[in-house]
Amino acid sequence: MQKIKVGVLGATGSVGQRFVQLLADHPWFELIALAASERSVGQPYQEVCNWFLSTDIPEKAAKMIVQSIEPNLDCQLVFSALPAELAGPVEEAFATAGYGVLTNARSHRYEEDVPLVTAEVNPEHLEIIRYQQANRGWSKGFIVANSNCSAMPLVMTLAPLHKTFKVKAVIVHTMQALSGAGYNGVPSLAALDNVIPFIKNEEEKMAGESKKMLGDFTDNKITPAEFALSAHCNRVTTLDGHLETVSVAFEDLSPRIEDILELWQTWQPLPQQLNLPSAPKPPLVIRSEPNRPQTRLDRDNGGGMAVTIGRLRPCEVLDFKYVHLSHNTIRGAAGASVLNAELMKAQGLLDHLA
Amino acid sequence: MQKIKVGVLGATGSVGQRFVQLLADHPWFELIALAASERSVGQPYQEVCNWFLSTDIPEKAAKMIVQSIEPNLDCQLVFSALPAELAGPVEEAFATAGYGVLTNARSHRYEEDVPLVTAEVNPEHLEIIRYQQANRGWSKGFIVANSNCSAMPLVMTLAPLHKTFKVKAVIVHTMQALSGAGYNGVPSLAALDNVIPFIKNEEEKMAGESKKMLGDFTDNKITPAEFALSAHCNRVTTLDGHLETVSVAFEDLSPRIEDILELWQTWQPLPQQLNLPSAPKPPLVIRSEPNRPQTRLDRDNGGGMAVTIGRLRPCEVLDFKYVHLSHNTIRGAAGASVLNAELMKAQGLLDHLA
Amino acid sequence: MQKIKVGVLGATGSVGQRFVQLLADHPWFELIALAASERSVGQPYQEVCNWFLSTDIPEKAAKMIVQSIEPNLDCQLVFSALPAELAGPVEEAFATAGYGVLTNARSHRYEEDVPLVTAEVNPEHLEIIRYQQANRGWSKGFIVANSNCSAMPLVMTLAPLHKTFKVKAVIVHTMQALSGAGYNGVPSLAALDNVIPFIKNEEEKMAGESKKMLGDFTDNKITPAEFALSAHCNRVTTLDGHLETVSVAFEDLSPRIEDILELWQTWQPLPQQLNLPSAPKPPLVIRSEPNRPQTRLDRDNGGGMAVTIGRLRPCEVLDFKYVHLSHNTIRGAAGASVLNAELMKAQGLLDHLA
Amino acid sequence: MQKIKVGVLGATGSVGQRFVQLLADHPWFELIALAASERSVGQPYQEVCNWFLSTDIPEKAAKMIVQSIEPNLDCQLVFSALPAELAGPVEEAFATAGYGVLTNARSHRYEEDVPLVTAEVNPEHLEIIRYQQANRGWSKGFIVANSNCSAMPLVMTLAPLHKTFKVKAVIVHTMQALSGAGYNGVPSLAALDNVIPFIKNEEEKMAGESKKMLGDFTDNKITPAEFALSAHCNRVTTLDGHLETVSVAFEDLSPRIEDILELWQTWQPLPQQLNLPSAPKPPLVIRSEPNRPQTRLDRDNGGGMAVTIGRLRPCEVLDFKYVHLSHNTIRGAAGASVLNAELMKAQGLLDHLA
Secondary structure, eight states: OOEEEEEEESTTTTHHHHHHHHHHSSSSEEEEEEEEGGTTTSOOOHHHHHOOOOOOOOOOHOOBBBBBBSOOSSSEEEEEEHHHHHHHHHHHHHTTTTOOOEESTTTTTTTTSBBOOOOOOOOOGGGGHHHHHHHTTTOOOOOEEEOOOOOHHHHHHHHHHHHHHOOEEEEEEEEEEEGGGOTTBBBBBHHHHBBBBHHHHHHHHHHHHHHHHHSSTTTTTEOOOOEEEEEEEEOOOOOSSEEEEEEEEESSOOOOOOHHHHHHHHOHHHHHHOOOHHHHHHHEEEOOOOOOOOOOHHGGGGGGTSEEEEEEHHHEESSSSEEEETTTTIIIIIIIHHHHHHHHHTTTTTTTGG | OEEEEEEETTTSSSHHHHHHHHHTTTSSEEEEEOOOOOOTTTHHHHHHOOOSSSSOHHHHHHHBBOSSSOOOOOOOOEOOOHHHHHHHHHHHHHHHTTTTTEOEEEEEEOOOTTTTTTTTTTTGGGGGHHHHHHHHHHOOOOOEEEOOOOOOHHHHHHHHHHHHOOOOEEEEEEOOOOOOOOTTTHHHHHTTTOOOOTTEEEEEEHHHHHHHTTSSEEEEEEEEOOOOOEEEEEEEEEEESSSEEEEEEEEEEOOOOOHHHHHHHOOOHOOOOOOTOOOOSSSSSEOOOOOOOOOHHTTTTTGGGHHHHEEEOOOSSSEEEEEEEEOOTTTIIHHHHHHHHHHHHHHTTGGGEE | OOOEEEEETTTSSSHHHHHHHHTTOSSSEEEEEEEEOOGTSSHHHHHHHHOSSSOOOOHHTTOBBBSSSSSSSSSSSSEEEEHHHHHHHHHHHHTTOOOOEEESSSSTTOTTSSSSSTTTTTTGGHHHHHHHHHHHHOOOEEEEEETTTTTHHHHHHHHHHHHOOOOOEEEEEEEOOOOGGGGGTTTTTHHHTTTTTTTTTHHHHHHHHHHHSSSSEETTEEEEOOOOEEEEEEEEEEEEEEEEEEEESSSHHHHHHHHHHHHHOOOOOOOOHTOOOTTSSEEEOOOOOOTOOHHHHHHTTGTSSSEEEEEEEOSSSSEEEEEEOTTTTTIIIIHHHHHOOOOOOOOTTGEEEE | OHHHEEEESTTSSSSHHHHHHHHOOOOOOOEEEEEEEGGGSSSHHHOOOOOOOOOOOOHHTTTTBOOOSOOOOOOOOEEEEHHHHHHHHHHHHHHTOOOOEEEOTTTTTTOOEEEEEEOTTTTGGGGEEEEEEHHHHOSSOEEEEOOOOHHHHHHHHHHHHHHHEEEEEEEEEEEEEEGGOOOOTHHHHHHHHHHHHOOHHHHHHHHHHHHHSSSEEEETEOOOOOOEEEEEEEESSSSOOOEEEEEEEEEEEOOOOOHHHHHHHHHOOOOTTTOOTTOEEEEEEOOOTTTTTOHHTTTTTTTTTTTTEEEEEEEEESSEEEEEETTTIIIIIIIIHHHHHHHHHTTTGGGOOO
């Protein structure tokens, strides 16, 4: 199989580094372009990138010369880790120029013809790109978004239940890792021995994005799911891994604890059926100990792509409550984009780029 | 005024140290006895106590000789920081011997004739001690409990609202400090770069104790309040200060944001009216910034005795949501006991000990 | 006594906040001006300052309108917490305009006619300001610097020994707090679960400044002390407090452990003799436990102005080794400047400003 | 090749878990026995072990039934992670019974006929076991120790220099990770926002063990190297990885920076020559950035078996100074024992056990 040539936009930041890490040895994609801001252009990646992952910088990427973020990269697909304030017009320019764009930025997430996809949850939404291309006059290019890092694991745990019992209301509380704010996002003096009970726009994103991803795709448009969602978002002193506690009520009153556990344990969504390279098997890891998942111990499950669940029990106010955890820069960001690209490839949605 | 002579049971542990800190220079109480486990008995407090508060060990306490935890201390009142597995029978023995016992242990909290009191919330429950003394055949002694460190601030914020609008349902999520587990409670290897989404029995305590404290005292007994309470309890990497996020629904549907704020801001409960030495003024500190309260920045408000509230806003599932914070070993433990004792003194409930 | 009117330059940063905290209720100085960068000018201090100390922002300062950093402030003395890249010319402009300048910036520390003073160590160096004023044609203004936060405690512990035994060689290793880098200095992702064994220019500063402060002032100039000093500087995960381990050799071979301890314990330098308001008593706190000083437990000794010493023992390579600790933003920065100002006031060196 | 059957003594603790992790899929050794304290005996390993490494518990070990720590295990070789207070007699009993014992405990390190070996540094010391067996009347069994986790990396960096220039004096300062104290070693309340400048007996161990490992083996005995070594040992807030700063002087005055770098870079000791499975290649990783090695970023180099060095520069007091880092529970403990066993196997020193 001919590998698809890919590039990373915003390659030096925290999500950009994850893209580089995940793509450097990918079986289906060949990483051939790294683009970043002007002050890095023309220099080897390893010299301009403050690489802070604990695995070594991939040899292949280390010496690659950083390019401008302009649609003249020698590849067909780009993964965007651009900051939101840049991503909007830049990603459009790439799509207009014929590139497939898989983006982690929030800029296009709410646009009606942009699919916001978690590969296990709403793969069928990818079909919108046909309408997107028609709408926007793009012959080959497209934009596919993945969601916010805190909404991602929530929809992963709700999706198999929603199909059967229909979610009615959710109260979710997050304890999010520092890496979610980017490398310079939270000063150490703000982080140490502290909790910050606020992350700008995060609660709105969790509600809006979760409903869009769990929405129906019919008549060429997405109708968001209609349940109520209330989020409390907090920044805690962990490096990676968003831990969330959830209380949920269903329209259908019948589910029992064991029904829910079975739905989770037997969930085999499309990426797992297709055996995609980045699809975690299983997608949901259930821990039975009373004190799991824990952030540091469970965030790397499934190579950082699984969502780990624990403590399912009745809720005194809604119906059930539980805890879930996922790796915010892998499952919740770069890994989600890569998995989306793999899914598109497996479904032939990238064939036109070849 | 003659000071009342007091002692501390379990004086070397983390709550015990707070008692010593708060009582060493108290205007109404004279600290004259420190009792701890057998291996410390007979030695100066400073030599057996691994003092870890960042203020110096009080000079007065430093050289006090540690005594056995037996009811032959030369004082009238004892503050108990005993571990739950000891507290039950020991505190009873002290009360039987005529000592007033103010306890932070959970052992007697659920007994029908033991008042579980947060001084600002349910001071009227203190009257049960007359029935307690009658029931148990105690002429002078009594047991008064204060609540769990995570239930305490919750009832502080609910109390002024409950009176007016009647609480119907609460979902509370805690991010609790390491000191809540005691000095050796959480190994550093379990705490660092981690969140533990479980604290044994804590969720049950929050529900049971909150309802008892907000309950009615009529016909010589307490009828717990009847709302539903669901708690998600988590241990995070902070030294002191429990931060909690709350979603609440009321029976009365009329309250608006500004009504709630006004009730909080104008709340003047009995300890503040009586100007008790340890009563924080105001009891509730309202912060208007979107990102406050924060654990490290706000836990010491009101000398660690105030509860700080922020982020009041509508809840998409219940009615309102907000964040509160309090110092778990001061407001949530030793300070609460001391304030209870002050309240009893001000109301003449300690006169019989003199 | 008429208070001297003072201002703070760079009032919103981490050292600036400490100046505000220490000066708000000072018995000799009246804080009347807060100056900061242009984007803060014209607004109340509390609205532009991201106050992050755990004591409340002083009421008096909270509503003060921030002014430009220009020499038209209505005061006689300014305390400078300016960043080094600004401090040089700005402080000169202030001194030229007749202000006394007490600076924490490094810009002028190495100039021959600028005294670099730790009040307990080299108070006699303050006399250079007469030559400074003559040299520079300043009638009233002057610049007095205090040293780097890691050199400060080292010279405090060496000074009483140097006088008697003459220091010959020092190897010092620091474990410095995050606040030393300023509020935005170290991202949390760089700090957590990490040690950074490098602080730019810090090792050079420790050598150069220590020798200047321990130097002789004769014939109107300072001759730096001549010992060898080798520093290893490290950033560790603490909020405040620089812990340093020291190996030292003396020219005089006679000292014994008990001689050193006695010199430290009986040290009564000028600020303590004069009973200056900010002078810690004693200046050196000696702990005898094997595991003290510890950063969090001992940094606030003497209101953050004392240096705490422990573990004095023979060194297998040089003569002796020990550990010391001090609060880097109080003793090591703002507090040192304030103490210098108090010393100047007590010696009449500020009379000409009245 | 027939694998050698091995067991782990003290398998549930922090070093024990590392042994299990490193041995579960070892190409030369087959893990067939896990022994731990009585309360775990008879139960599956996964149920009694509080596994806290972030990789999953190896499947093979998970269901193994824990056995008593008695010399009736069905294997030839045991790796001991026993606490020092137990290790002495237990390890002797095993050796007496014919087991080869590779121990991480300190109990036998100083005995004259027990080799204390870092495989790259003093492989020739292994030959002592012939005398050990003769001395002690052991036909097959033996005891081989590896060193303390803070001495290990120091001798790794000194060894190639010592051979050429002869070390004269060393001042070493450690910043050691929490895992070095074992899972329950340091309470989180002692660790957070703190540095503890003391680790019991650690400074003595660093001196004694470094000199023994760098000593000469002639006439059937080890003569410790004769340089002076002064250690300052500190516990900092990191999970894994001991970072150490070193000042060193040589007998030979000629070395230049580039000579030292070359010795380090070209060092090819026996385990690397033999291509042993756990031998890191290269054994010493040299980083040229001014701010490396950093604990979190570099501790996993070479699978946690390499020592990373940085910041080599002249020392103002001794000759040179530098920084090194190593993983304390891999390189500094379990991994060192495993590498020693591999070296013995490759040299035929285990043949008699088959």
